[in-house]
Amino acid sequence: MKKIDFIDLRSQYKAYRNEIDEAIKKVCEKASFIMGEEVKILENKLSQYTGSKHSVTCSSGTDALLLSLMALDIKPGDEVITTPFSFIATAEVISFIGATPVFADIDEKTYNIDPVEIEKKITENTKAIMPVALYGQPADMDEINEIAQKYSVAVIEDACQSFGAEYKGKKSCNLSTIGCTSFFPSKPLGCYGDGGAVFTNDDEIAEKIKSLRVHGQTKRYHHRYIGMNGRLDTIQAAVLNVKMEHFEDELKKRAEIALKYNEKLKNIRGITIPFVKDDRTSVFAQYSIRVKNRDKLIEKLNGAGIPTAIHYPVPMHLQEACRYLGHKEGDFPVSEAISREIMSIPMSPFLTEEEMEYVVECVIF
Numbered sequence: 001m002k003k004i005d006f007i008d009l010r011s012q013y014k015a016y017r018n019e020i021d022e023a024i025k026k027v028c029e030k031a032s033f034i035m036g037e038e039v040k041i042l043e044n045k046l047s048q049y050t051g052s053k054h055s056v057t058c059s060s061g062t063d064a065l066l067l068s069l070m071a072l073d074i075k076p077g078d079e080v081i082t083t084p085f086s087f088i089a090t091a092e093v094i095s096f097i098g099a100t101p102v103f104a105d106i107d108e109k110t111y112n113i114d115p116v117e118i119e120k121k122i123t124e125n126t127k128a129i130m131p132v133a134l135y136g137q138p139a140d141m142d143e144i145n146e147i148a149q150k151y152s153v154a155v156i157e158d159a160c161q162s163f164g165a166e167y168k169g170k171k172s173c174n175l176s177t178i179g180c181t182s183f184f185p186s187k188p189l190g191c192y193g194d195g196g197a198v199f200t201n202d203d204e205i206a207e208k209i210k211s212l213r214v215h216g217q218t219k220r221y222h223h224r225y226i227g228m229n230g231r232l233d234t235i236q237a238a239v240l241n242v243k244m245e246h247f248e249d250e251l252k253k254r255a256e257i258a259l260k261y262n263e264k265l266k267n268i269r270g271i272t273i274p275f276v277k278d279d280r281t282s283v284f285a286q287y288s289i290r291v292k293n294r295d296k297l298i299e300k301l302n303g304a305g306i307p308t309a310i311h312y313p314v315p316m317h318l319q320e321a322c323r324y325l326g327h328k329e330g331d332f333p334v335s336e337a338i339s340r341e342i343m344s345i346p347m348s349p350f351l352t353e354e355e356m357e358y359v360v361e362c363v364i365f
């Protein structure tokens, strides 16, 4: 059997090669590398897909989050409530802008931020709540939006792992004040480098973000804000335009693979399969299981040629970079417990039946 990829991007390229090569060639021939027409075409597609009035593409998921905080004018002294169990970018951007990340622990089953814990962390300095749709499943957005409304704060959905997921019939990225996604190559919708997008239904926020991503410019060489270079390359937009056409099929395949994994692993002692609530879907950016004896299983799988990953081994409050916040072990016990047991196994729409069977066999026996 060929070597199993953790996320099989090579097979994906082979499948769409002609369309992708052609799309990239077109951009090169036109030499319109910055803000070419493919960017606008993509933004229209993204709005149509998510139902969000505005889609503003940008240079990465991290920059999408950063642009959102900048657009909301979040400053030093302000607090943003988020989960301690995510990729570092989520808390990093809050710190980077000089505000304070305030962590609220997660739900034991979905691994997403617990709304009950959020409300306990609200203070007069709270300016926003930043839930993450971890592994591709949206958080409890109704409850979170309700808390935000009660205390007049914004909600930025970190949907970097959940483009395409649904929550009560609506698309992730369009569930709150602002949604942010990532087009990092291994994401459910990935480009061939870094990329991201911000989504909002608010005209003013959209205009500000469009300006912030080009150095706060309102017209050429006239700058209203201190902004940044946060644009998406035209070539990346061209790749994404091709991939968008295949995206729904890919999501179906992801769901089928997750279902098969679930069926085969659900009764295995010592393993907890992913839990997705009835009123939403997951796009399974990762297929992550809880395993009592994680190190042993990782060793076994890696030994059998199966790649694995841990998302995430250290919760953010215990990261060296966050030491200045003064947290200690035991502050967020659910996140800490999950980080000790969670691990991800290969998942992609191009994982074959044979490969999946092999992974399952190695997990079970």
Ligand SMILES: Cc1ncc(COP(=O)(O)O)c(C=O)c1O
Pocket (backbone or CB within 6 Å): 060, 061, 062, 063, 086, 087, 089, 090, 132, 158, 160, 161, 181, 182, 183, 184, 194, 195, 196
């Ligand atoms: C939850 C989450 N937030 C933010 C990011 C940052 O996205 P990017 O890598 O595109 O900057 C990622 C991507 O890894 C992510 O998974």
